[in-house]
Amino acid sequence: MAARIIDGKAFAEGLRGRVADHVARLAADHGLVPGLAVVLVGEDPASEVYVRNKGRQTREAGMLSVEHKLPADTSEAALLALIAELNADARIHGILVQLPLPGHIRSDLVIEAIDPAKDVDGFTIANVGRLATGQKAMVPCTPLGCLLMLRAELGTLSGRDAVVVGRSNIVGKPMAQLLLGESCTVTVAHSRTRDLAGVVGRADIVVAAVGRPQMIPGGWIKPGATVIDVGINRIPAPEKGAGKTRLVGDVDFASAVEVAGAITPVPGGVGPMTIACLLANTVTACCRANGLPEPEGLSA
Numbered sequence: 001m002a003a004r005i006i007d008g009k010a011f012a013e014g015l016r017g018r019v020a021d022h023v024a025r026l027a028a029d030h031g032l033v034p035g036l037a038v039v040l041v042g043e044d045p046a047s048e049v050y051v052r053n054k055g056r057q058t059r060e061a062g063m064l065s066v067e068h069k070l071p072a073d074t075s076e077a078a079l080l081a082l083i084a085e086l087n088a089d090a091r092i093h094g095i096l097v098q099l100p101l102p103g104h105i106r107s108d109l110v111i112e113a114i115d116p117a118k119d120v121d122g123f124t125i126a127n128v129g130r131l132a133t134g135q136k137a138m139v140p141c142t143p144l145g146c147l148l149m150l151r152a153e154l155g156t157l158s159g160r161d162a163v164v165v166g167r168s169n170i171v172g173k174p175m176a177q178l179l180l181g182e183s184c185t186v187t188v189a190h191s192r193t194r195d196l197a198g199v200v201g202r203a204d205i206v207v208a209a210v211g212r213p214q215m216i217p218g219g220w221i222k223p224g225a226t227v228i229d230v231g232i233n234r235i236p237a238p239e240k241g242a243g244k245t246r247l248v249g250d251v252d253f254a255s256a257v258e259v260a261g262a263i264t265p266v267p268g269g270v271g272p273m274t275i276a277c278l279l280a281n282t283v284t285a286c287c288r289a290n291g292l293p294e295p296e297g298l299s300a
């Protein structure tokens with residue numbers, strides 16, 4: 001029987017709706033407007049599109065959106081001075097520095113300069129440490145989106161066998177921490193893993209975050225497992241015409257959909273959740289900064 005398709009677009013829409021409702025309540029009850037500042041250095045076209053989308057969705061949710069577009073030759077010192085300004089700005093509850101930064105700027109230094117309470121990407125060492133020690137953290141947006149979808153799909157995750165394929169700092173490792181926090185039995189696989197097929201085949205939950213098109217075939221998946229495909233890979237699509245391409249995930253969707261219990265498609269799965277979770281994190285940061293209870297269902 002074919003798997004249920006987890007509709008990330010619809011899920012993200014629902015999440016943005018809950019964010020907007022909470023933003024309206026914060027304004028009505030407390031006169032508060034959550035504010036998100038996005039900093040873009042240079043002119044990477046993909047980053048520009050992403051930043052534009054973030055700005056639009058932030059405003060649509062009723063929040064304050066501040067964009068700082070800096071030239072590619074901005075000095076590290078000037079960027080750090082801007083971060084310090086945003087840290088001190090009471091209107092701003094979330095700060096996101098769009099990566100990658102130009103080569104002459106040390107990304108780790110810039111990320112660490114962000115006040116952890118405003119670190120809505122969850123990349124500072126303070127937030128990574130909080131997540132790893134089970135304390136309240138700002139959680140990276142993509143794994144947070146995966147967790148919210150898994151909870152909605154499966155209810156309690158406790159006791160389930162989960163495998164995360166990929167161990168990056170932005171997806172794989174925080175995803176593994178979140179699943180551990182849900183009391184899953186977690187295996188983290190990577191490029192040196194022996195018998196990846198066997199490891200994947202034991203899992204009730206598979207999160208694929210590798211960046212290799214369709215590398216996980218349906219034959220590896222345990223029947224009925226829930227599959228979250230984070231990968232976004234562009235491959236040639238000659239069937240659409242000469243020079244055309246299409247997006248695929250790290251999982252071979254056509255074969256996996258026949259075996260899994262539920263699966264996210266690419267595109268339209270995890271991708272749309274990432275910006276929605278950024279908005280959710282900004283609302284969470286605003287509530288924490290003002291000593292208010294956190295909204296249900298927006299955080300880990």
Ligand code: NDP
Pocket residue numbers: 142165166167168169170171172189190191192193196209210211212230231232233270271272274
């Ligand atoms: P990275 O390149 O940082 O990490 C990839 C991971 O995959 C590494 O840990 C690597 O292992 C592992 N890996 C590579 N080859 C293999 C293999 N053959 N078998 C098992 N593991 C392997 O990628 P990211 O985590 O940043 O991103 C992963 C994917 O997710 C990409 O396609 C990216 O585009 C997508 N993505 C999507 C987002 C969204 O919003 N939907 C957001 C962020 C990322 P090792 O550590 O040993 O090298």
